[in-house]
Amino acid sequence: MNSLVEKLISAIITAILIIFFGFPVGFVIWTSFRDYGAILAGQFFGFHYSLTNYFNVLFNPGYAFTKGLINSIIVTIATTGLVLLVSFPAAYALARFRIGGGSLSSYIFSIRLLPPIIFAVPLLVLLYMLQLHDTLLGLTIVYLAFNIPLAVFLLRSFIMEIPIEIEEAAIVDGCSKFRVMLYVTLPLSKPGLIATSILTFIMVWAEYLFALLFTLKNAVTINVVASQFVTQHTIRYGEIAAAVTIGMLPTVVFLTLIQKYLVKGLTLGAVRGA
Amino acid sequence: MTSREGIVNWIFITPVMIILLGVTIFPLLFAYYMSAHDMTMVNFWHPNFVGLENYLEIITTTDFWSSLRFSLFFMVIVTTIETLLGLFMAVYFDRPLKGKRFLISFILIPLGIAPALFGIMMKLMLNEFVGIVPFILRHLGVTFHFFKDFTSSLITLIWVDVIQWTPFIFIVLYAAIQALPREPIEAAIVDGASKWQLFRYITLPMLKRTLIIVLIFRMMDALKTFDTIYVMTGGGPGISTTTLSIYIFKLALIRGDFGLAAAATILFLYLATVAISFALKRMRREGII
Numbered sequence: 112m113n114s115l116v117e118k119l120i121s122a123i124i125t126a127i128l129i130i131f132f133g134f135p136v137g138f139v140i141w142t143s144f145r146d147y148g149a150i151l152a153g154q155f156f157g158f159h160y161s162l163t164n165y166f167n168v169l170f171n172p173g174y175a176f177t178k179g180l181i182n183s184i185i186v187t188i189a190t191t192g193l194v195l196l197v198s199f200p201a202a203y204a205l206a207r208f209r210i211g212g213g214s215l216s217s218y219i220f221s222i223r224l225l226p227p228i229i230f231a232v233p234l235l236v237l238l239y240m241l242q243l244h245d246t247l248l249g250l251t252i253v254y255l256a257f258n259i260p261l262a263v264f265l266l267r268s269f270i271m272e273i274p275i276e277i278e279e280a281a282i283v284d285g286c287s288k289f290r291v292m293l294y295v296t297l298p299l300s301k302p303g304l305i306a307t308s309i310l311t312f313i314m315v316w317a318e319y320l321f322a323l324l325f326t327l328k329n330a331v332t333i334n335v336v337a338s339q340f341v342t343q344h345t346i347r348y349g350e351i352a353a354a355v356t357i358g359m360l361p362t363v364v365f366l367t368l369i370q371k372y373l374v375k376g377l378t379l380g381a382v383r384g385a
Numbered sequence: 386m387t388s389r390e391g392i393v394n395w396i397f398i399t400p401v402m403i404i405l406l407g408v409t410i411f412p413l414l415f416a417y418y419m420s421a422h423d424m425t426m427v428n429f430w431h432p433n434f435v436g437l438e439n440y441l442e443i444i445t446t447t448d449f450w451s452s453l454r455f456s457l458f459f460m461v462i463v464t465t466i467e468t469l470l471g472l473f474m475a476v477y478f479d480r481p482l483k484g485k486r487f488l489i490s491f492i493l494i495p496l497g498i499a500p501a502l503f504g505i506m507m508k509l510m511l512n513e514f515v516g517i518v519p520f521i522l523r524h525l526g527v528t529f530h531f532f533k534d535f536t537s538s539l540i541t542l543i544w545v546d547v548i549q550w551t552p553f554i555f556i557v558l559y560a561a562i563q564a565l566p567r568e569p570i571e572a573a574i575v576d577g578a579s580k581w582q583l584f585r586y587i588t589l590p591m592l593k594r595t596l597i598i599v600l601i602f603r604m605m606d607a608l609k610t611f612d613t614i615y616v617m618t619g620g621g622p623g624i625s626t627t628t629l630s631i632y633i634f635k636l637a638l639i640r641g642d643f644g645l646a647a648a649a650t651i652l653f654l655y656l657a658t659v660a661i662s663f664a665l666k667r668m669r670r671e672g673i674i
Contacts, residue, residue, distance in 0.1 A: 197400040204397035226609030228630040233412035256408030317499035319612040334501040348515040366497030374560040
């Protein structure tokens with residue numbers, strides 16, 4: 112009897128959690144397939160489903176959505192590649208040589224914690240001055256800097272898990288430090304590199320404040336375009352839903368794929384053993 | 386280690402240093418320069434020196450203080466709710482449940498959505514015409530306008546933030562609980578401890594370190610909230626849900642007064658630096674960084 116009550120309570124809690132956390136996503140996906148007429152008529156049930164909203168969002172020449180989508184793909188991939196390129200040696204140096212003592216890592220860490228708006232206003236003017244405002248290059252440079260903390264700390268925590276004896280053996284054999292990093296540590300860090308690149312991808316894809324400030328027309332990202340949809344095409348609800356669904360798809364899929372490394376990534380490797 | 390070797394070591398970190406110097410340190414110094422000039426959207430090459438005028442204007446306007454107050458208020462409320470709920474869920478999931486892995490993946494989905502898109506999504510769901518929530522409420526005979534005044538907007542924004550960020554606290558704490566040593570817990574069970582005692586005197590103290598980390602991250606992230614609030618209320622009605630991030634954003638982009646925005650930026654920087662230095666000190670003491 113007691114266990115039956117417990118089972119019931121547990122089922123209720125589970126159901127509440129599913130509804131609470133899953134409902135918004137379920138609703139927006141559902142809305143994205145519904146017909147314009149059915150939505151406006153306030154008909155919630157019945158069979159008026161189609162791919163029209165997706166088709167309109169992607170191919171209507173009046174919308175900048177496809178441009179935002181392509182820009183987001185370019186900026187995100189470019190940033191992720193560059194972040195890995197510069198962060199790996201830095202993470203290696205932090206893990207193995209304890210370079211810069213505590214103050215360097217403290218500074219890198221605080222960039223992750225500081226509100227981005229603090230950098231946004233001076234960067235806005237600097238980008239104007241350098242004529243990098245509203246360019247993919249300018250946006251990529253900014254994203255590169257602000258994603259370094261995550262990459263450096265995450266890679267560092269992965270490198271620290273690799274037994275140092277392997278590297279020491281290579282040094283005894285006469286390898287230079289740089290070659291040890293490149294030919295010994297790098298191949299062994301593959302899981303770390305994959306986790307870091309996926310997390311960086313998610314962070315860049317989801318960024319909104321900088322994209323909103325530093326772009327205008329040419330370099331707009333998917334989040335900027337999607338939020339413009341809301342103000343410019345207020346009642347095209349189905350299309351807004353389709354835009355949001357397309358925008359969230361890559362990051363949701365990636366997040367599910369790297370669940371194993373999620374905790375480490377979200378706390379910059381501060382939570383160990385998880 | 387010879388000093389030559391020390392220099393070689395620095396080469397590894399040079400690219401990162403150059404980028405951080407150029408994109409984070411230099412802009413902060415530039416913000417000081419901006420804050421002492423009457424820089425606007427149209428004249429940023431030759432602004433006039435105005436001394437502390439911008440700072441004076443910022444600290445004498447009520448908008449700055451009210452957005453600061455709202456930022457802190459919002460941070461405290463959402464962090465409290467999300468921590469309690471996340472902790473409850475982490476403990477709740479620490480038991481055999483059917484389809485647990487799938488359920489956890491499902492709960493984590495909001496974490497994988499860009500906050501701006503999540504805000505749009507929620508706005509759609511709460512929309513009077515197409516939203517399912519007002520529809521259900523109507524059929525239950527309840528009328529609630531989600532963005533009518535400050536109170537209703539605040540409840541809506543808290544609700545949205547809780548859905549999006551509780552999964553973060555939950556997954557970190559859940560992972561930490563799974564990694565806890567089982568012996569003390571089993572020993573306490575043998576000694577006849579109740580479930581509450583087990584949680585209060587065994588699990589919670591062992592979670593302290595992780596709780597500190599997760600609170601630092603969540604509080605700093607809540608303090609800088611921009612995306613969801615900006616797409617949902619735009620800081621309104623009036624300026625009642627304007628956070629410091631939105632306030633500075635509007636000074637720069639809508640009013641176009643870069644000098645004023647920079648002065649507000651510097652003030653926010655000091656506030657955040659105080660908070661972060663406490664956080665870093667704590668983290669260093671716990672051996673985290």
